[in-house]
Amino acid sequence: MASVCDVCFRRCRLDEGRRGFCGARVCAGGHVVPLSRGCFSSVSLDPIEKKPLRHFMAGSRILSVGSFGCNMRCPFCQNSSISWSDEAMERFEECRQGEAWSPERLAELARATVPRGNIGVAFTYNEPLVNWEYVRDAARLLHAMGLKCVLVTNGCAGERILDELDGLVDAMNIDLKSFSASCYRRFLGGDLDMVRNFIARAAGICHVEITTLIVPKMNDSVEEMRQMAAWIADLADRGGRSLNGSVPYHVTRFFPCFRLADRPATDVETVRRLARVAGEYLKHVYAGNC
Numbered sequence: 001m002a003s004v005c006d007v008c009f010r011r012c013r014l015d016e017g018r019r020g021f022c023g024a025r026v027c028a029g030g031h032v033v034p035l036s037r038g039c040f041s042s043v044s045l046d047p048i049e050k051k052p053l054r055h056f057m058a059g060s061r062i063l064s065v066g067s068f069g070c071n072m073r074c075p076f077c078q079n080s081s082i083s084w085s086d087e088a089m090e091r092f093e094e095c096r097q098g099e100a101w102s103p104e105r106l107a108e109l110a111r112a113t114v115p116r117g118n119i120g121v122a123f124t125y126n127e128p129l130v131n132w133e134y135v136r137d138a139a140r141l142l143h144a145m146g147l148k149c150v151l152v153t154n155g156c157a158g159e160r161i162l163d164e165l166d167g168l169v170d171a172m173n174i175d176l177k178s179f180s181a182s183c184y185r186r187f188l189g190g191d192l193d194m195v196r197n198f199i200a201r202a203a204g205i206c207h208v209e210i211t212t213l214i215v216p217k218m219n220d221s222v223e224e225m226r227q228m229a230a231w232i233a234d235l236a237d238r239g240g241r242s243l244n245g246s247v248p249y250h251v252t253r254f255f256p257c258f259r260l261a262d263r264p265a266t267d268v269e270t271v272r273r274l275a276r277v278a279g280e281y282l283k284h285v286y287a288g289n290c
């Protein structure tokens with residue numbers, strides 16, 4: 001009997017043994033479950049500012065782990081070798097043949113690296129919410145050790161997933177890749193409404209910073225930046241209190257990559273100009289990769 005995955009807008013309907021669109025979830029025993037329980041593509045101790053998070057435990061470092069798979073299809077993916085390319089799925093299969101990291105093993109490594117400045121674990125590089133059950137289990141252990149859990153996510157997940165993680169995630173950096181529903185749907189393989197709902201809800205349960213990668217001819221107009229910045233400025237916390245333009249916003253520069261390898265890098269002055277526009281609405285705006 002087929003089962004439906006409710007993690008994201010795609011709502012993949014899967015027969016027994018079949019994988020979802022993201023490549024990271026499978027129907028097993030009549031339930032849709034993550035394929036990867038601790039199958040990591042990379043493990044690295046990074047500065048927290050690299051996530052990027054500029055207003056959360058500044059100056060610290062965080063153990064950053066990535067797995068495989070993604071539910072979006074950005075043609076400029078900066079991590080295509082682990083997200084949705086053929087290479088990513090091949091590497092995923094190889095990784096699954098090896099030894100998995102249990103949440104306990106990961107939490108122990110996080111604790112062991114505290115003397116090196118580590119504050120916890122960041123789930124990043126690929127889309128972590130296609131494997132949210134592992135994030136939940138690891139976060140419980142990390143919190144019991146007094147450590148932090150951070151997500152770097154495309155925000156393309158339903159509110160039920162945030163309910164499951166409420167109280168377990170300390171900070172997120174969430175992509176807002178465009179303010180055009182058709183761009184999200186046709187060019188990025190995502191859903192703008194789902195992302196906006198996710199951001200709005202997440203801003204009420206943990207520290208949130210937002211990132212927009214400025215891609216030439218995709219989202220580099222002043223008008224679109226005004227729409228995004230004004231919307232971010234209007235975000236409220238769980239109690240309905242306005243966050244008053246205080247959500248940190250990262251406006252970053254695109255470099256040719258993956259299927260947009262022939263598109264020029266975003267002009268530095270364009271990124272800086274759009275950051276200045278965002279600064280008319282928001283208190284903390286950072287131009288990145290410039």
Ligand code: SF4
Pocket residue numbers: 005006007008009010011012019020021022023024025070071130
């Ligand atoms: S998370 Fe993956 S399996 Fe679930 S609905 Fe989204 S793409 Fe499909």
